[in-house]
Amino acid sequence: MAIRVNPKLIEDLLRYGAEDVHMCYHCGDCSAVCVHSDEMFRFPRKSTRQLQMGLERKIETSLEPWLCYYCGQCSEQCPREAAPGETMMSLRRWLIARYDLTGIAGLFFRSRTAEILAVIMVALITGAFLLYHGFTTGNILVYDGPDAFLESSFIHKFDLIIGSILALFLIGNAFRMWYLIMIKGNPYTTPWWLYIKQIYLLPLHFFSQKRYAKCDNPKDSAIHIPWFAHLGLMLGYVTMLVLVMVFLPALQQGPGINWSIHVFAYLASIGLIVGTVYFIYSRFKKQHIQYQKSHSTDWVFIILLVIIVLTGIVQHILHRSGLFEAANIIYILHLMSVVPWLLRMPFSKWAHLLYRPLAMYFAGIWAEANELQQHPQNIMPIPQI
Amino acid sequence: MRIGVFFCQLDETKKFSIESVAKYSANLPDVVTVQILGVNPRLVSDVLSGRIKQDNLDRIVIAGDTPGYFKPVFTKAMVLAGHNPKEVYLASFNEHGATGDMALERAKAIVACATYAVPFSLAAIPAQNPVNHTTLIIGGGIAGIQAALEVADADKEVYLIEKTGTIGGHMAMFDKTFPTLDCSACILTPKMVSVGQHDMIRLMTYSEVIGVSGNPGAYQVKILQHARRVDIKSCVACSICSDVCPVWVDSEFDANISKRKAIYIPFPQAVPNAFLVDEKNCTYIQSEGKKCGVCVKKCPKECIDLNASDEVIEIEVGNIILATGYDVLDVSKIPQYGYGVYPNVVTALEFERLTNASGTTGGKIVTKTKQINKRTKEEEWIFSVDGTPPKSVAIIHCVGSRNKKYNAYCSRVCCMYSLKFAHLVKEKIPDVTCYEFYIDMRAFGKGYEEFSERIKQEGTFVVRGRSASVAMNDGQMVVKGEDIIQDRVVEFDVDLVILAVGLIPAPGSEELSNILGITRDTDGWFSELDYNGNPTDTEKGGIYVAGMCQSPKDIPDTVAQGSAVAAGVLRSITSGKGIGHLSSVSLSEIELRAKSIITL
Numbered sequence: 002m003a004i005r006v007n008p009k010l011i012e013d014l015l016r017y018g019a020e021d022v023h024m025c026y027h028c029g030d031c032s033a034v035c036v037h038s039d040e041m042f043r044f045p046r047k048s049t050r051q052l053q054m055g056l057e058r059k060i061e062t063s064l065e066p067w068l069c070y071y072c073g074q075c076s077e078q079c080p081r082e083a084a085p086g087e088t089m090m091s092l093r094r095w096l097i098a099r100y101d102l103t104g105i106a107g108l109f110f111r112s113r114t115a116e117i118l119a120v121i122m123v124a125l126i127t128g129a130f131l132l133y134h135g136f137t138t139g140n141i142l143v144y145d146g147p148d149a150f151l152e153s154s155f156i157h158k159f160d161l162i163i164g165s166i167l168a169l170f171l172i173g174n175a176f177r178m179w180y181l182i183m184i185k186g187n188p189y190t191t192p193w194w195l196y197i198k199q200i201y202l203l204p205l206h207f208f209s210q211k212r213y214a215k216c217d218n219p220k221d222s223a224i225h226i227p228w229f230a231h232l233g234l235m236l237g238y239v240t241m242l243v244l245v246m247v248f249l250p251a252l253q254q255g256p257g258i259n260w261s262i263h264v265f266a267y268l269a270s271i272g273l274i275v276g277t278v279y280f281i282y283s284r285f286k287k288q289h290i291q292y293q294k295s296h297s298t299d300w301v302f303i304i305l306l307v308i309i310v311l312t313g314i315v316q317h318i319l320h321r322s323g324l325f326e327a328a329n330i331i332y333i334l335h336l337m338s339v340v341p342w343l344l345r346m347p348f349s350k351w352a353h354l355l356y357r358p359l360a361m362y363f364a365g366i367w368a369e370a371n372e373l374q375q376h377p378q379n380i381m382p383i384p385q386i
Numbered sequence: 387m388r389i390g391v392f393f394c395q396l397d398e399t400k401k402f403s404i405e406s407v408a409k410y411s412a413n414l415p416d417v418v419t420v421q422i423l424g425v426n427p428r429l430v431s432d433v434l435s436g437r438i439k440q441d442n443l444d445r446i447v448i449a450g451d452t453p454g455y456f457k458p459v460f461t462k463a464m465v466l467a468g469h470n471p472k473e474v475y476l477a478s479f480n481e482h483g484a485t486g487d488m489a490l491e492r493a494k495a496i497v498a499c500a501t502y503a504v505p506f507s508l509a510a511i512p513a514q515n516p517v518n519h520t521t522l523i524i525g526g527g528i529a530g531i532q533a534a535l536e537v538a539d540a541d542k543e544v545y546l547i548e549k550t551g552t553i554g555g556h557m558a559m560f561d562k563t564f565p566t567l568d569c570s571a572c573i574l575t576p577k578m579v580s581v582g583q584h585d586m587i588r589l590m591t592y593s594e595v596i597g598v599s600g601n602p603g604a605y606q607v608k609i610l611q612h613a614r615r616v617d618i619k620s621c622v623a624c625s626i627c628s629d630v631c632p633v634w635v636d637s638e639f640d641a642n643i644s645k646r647k648a649i650y651i652p653f654p655q656a657v658p659n660a661f662l663v664d665e666k667n668c669t670y671i672q673s674e675g676k677k678c679g680v681c682v683k684k685c686p687k688e689c690i691d692l693n694a695s696d697e698v699i700e701i702e703v704g705n706i707i708l709a710t711g712y713d714v715l716d717v718s719k720i721p722q723y724g725y726g727v728y729p730n731v732v733t734a735l736e737f738e739r740l741t742n743a744s745g746t747t748g749g750k751i752v753t754k755t756k757q758i759n760k761r762t763k764e765e766e767w768i769f770s771v772d773g774t775p776p777k778s779v780a781i782i783h784c785v786g787s788r789n790k791k792y793n794a795y796c797s798r799v800c801c802m803y804s805l806k807f808a809h810l811v812k813e814k815i816p817d818v819t820c821y822e823f824y825i826d827m828r829a830f831g832k833g834y835e836e837f838s839e840r841i842k843q844e845g846t847f848v849v850r851g852r853s854a855s856v857a858m859n860d861g862q863m864v865v866k867g868e869d870i871i872q873d874r875v876v877e878f879d880v881d882l883v884i885l886a887v888g889l890i891p892a893p894g895s896e897e898l899s900n901i902l903g904i905t906r907d908t909d910g911w912f913s914e915l916d917y918n919g920n921p922t923d924t925e926k927g928g929i930y931v932a933g934m935c936q937s938p939k940d941i942p943d944t945v946a947q948g949s950a951v952a953a954g955v956l957r958s959i960t961s962g963k964g965i966g967h968l969s970s971v972s973l974s975e976i977e978l979r980a981k982s983i984i985t986l
Contacts, residue, residue: 028784028825029851029868032875034722038868043875046868078722078854080789 019091024083031075045085062186067360073290106348170347189370234276390419434463512966515603518704525709527555529933532948552656565837602927644746729767776881787888927967
């Protein structure tokens, strides 16, 4: 089969953040130093090579970028200062754009202006719509109950609609990812029962992110701080998403505090605050190699998240302290940031919440399939001593 | 004649201000147009021809670092304008050496010559100084030895200055040379002896240059001769002094893998074959004569004088040859290989001494053994004859070389000596497993590629992919790397790791370059005048570079350069024309001569 080559691939990747791919001279330091690089998946050097050669199809169907958590050790040791870690990061952005059939993700990654404009536009439309709805059906001085400015049953429905749109895109993207990796890129014949056998990998990696924990740089600190912050952020985020999507009416009910629900919301808020503060601090401080280069989408991601968390908390406090008018205004602002955030999900870095565990799942299936077939090893045997 | 001068640069020049050269050229006769086109200008011949027509230019001068790059577009513009396309002249700052202190003056002269259409080299002829027939060679390694013998054999007097106690340099430390696997000492020691016995060579060991003044052809050199404290003429190297000396220190000649005394001879074949005292470690000198002094009492020839002091000698020479050699990078700066942490990680130079038949183990390749130091009561790892030979050896190439964090350049010899090591290891330990980790195999010389193939045939596992780390797992060293050709990550258990460490300029190069007034490149090696045309001359007349101090190179190239500098020196002495140097020519002189050439 002829291999299609895209000689401009490196240039394309520039806009996704990979700057120094051409510097690599393939000493293999990065692959050797990486804790995740193993017999089955060797990176970042191999991915860098594929990029240099412009093997677009090969990269499109590869799992390697998702197996990297960017600890930065490869970039630290790289003798050519080719930033292999950043290359892997950019490849993840590029893959997100590849999995997305609409082309919106690619547009956002390539153009900061388009992304910011889209976010502002969606925010304004949401704001206008909610204001219109609020003033026609409710009273701005009332926060909950049937006369409320934004009554929770309506917001609940609104959320569910947004959520379904989001899910639709995500499922489509996940399907495309499955097609690219398991159909086009899969070198093994994979029996169907392997999908069932390995399914436990999905929740395992989703909730533990244990591969990230393995990634810590022993030189920096003994505790896995980036992993911990990331896990807190992710768990807080997922909890909050579930609460908002399923338990919104109970969550919004006042004036008392419904502890059985709110305790989760408080825990989730703590996780979100710790996570966002840590990542903003790191991106400003630029102490660690993985936070030295920030793509514009990283900033949009984190800034929107901060606004959501802050407005959410303030709105909650104002509501419980009886300042209903202010609470309603902040609530509008909160929703104005939530809606673009949610709609942006399938087209942004956020989507790795889904792709990472999926990739681990697929990788697990590949590994099993490989063992089943006992691929003939036509390579030089390692001498035994 | 109406002349237009155009300044075009490919890069920003920092050596001098283009504006001041432009101002100067505007005042040259017949120059009507001066324009600075800036860095990497986009030139269109149509536009230029319009300019040429407008100013009615008969001659164009393109000035810049590499003006030839822009010549085609100007030539075309001249044709389009209907003028003579042959009247396009280049004023190349790079080619005629507008660098250093004289850069601005030189650049002006280059432009002036171009406007007169006179080749710069015809106009800029320096006055020739008479040449002192004595030559100074700094550095007694193989490059200095070769140059000294060549010049001295032509019956010209040579001063050979060496910093350490013996000549021979690094080559004396080596076991074998690549690719022929000749014994290194067998090639070197006869040459060393010739140097020691030559009538025309004044050998000054344990000395260094501390000051140079004067002009090409007549340099006054100040040499600091450290007190050797042993009389060279009467010492017979009986070694009774060192037998009784109580102080043990690391032996520099043995790359610190063995010990020597404070009164010592670097190695048995040293030239001059006499002992010397290491004043920093001698108890007598450090206690200012209060303690020890036992060697003085025991010496049968009474040739030790521990109270001798350093001397400063002044000599006058015509030419100076620099052959200061190199040093190896400090590997402990590179943490991932564990040098200094794991006992059996050694540098190439250490291994070279280990495998050398005159080394501490008599040439037996062993791993280090732990022993208790009798005096300090501390554990230490040493190479001992009773040590166990390694079952597996890993040789890691490019350690600190081709790495932007340490040396960005290739050290050029490491690939070949690493292959040589693999051969030596295989030769001496038959059932050993040997791994070579490399990035690119640079087997560039005569017979080198064949040598590389031979080593692979001998059963060395050559892994393409430099190893990333050396680790210790349950007392077993593990080298991890990516095998790129076989597409796998490999981890090998090894007993001995040899690091092919990158080379850096010899310590004191910077000081020496200041003393002599010559430049060094960004990596610290001495700059040659022209890499292709004059690889052994420097910017300063009568000063030459040979061997490693110019850039890393192997023994054949070093010897060749040693002979090449001798040719330069002898040419200056025997031609009777003297040595001139452009720095002695002023701008007005060049202008005057250029004008006189036109009128001819």
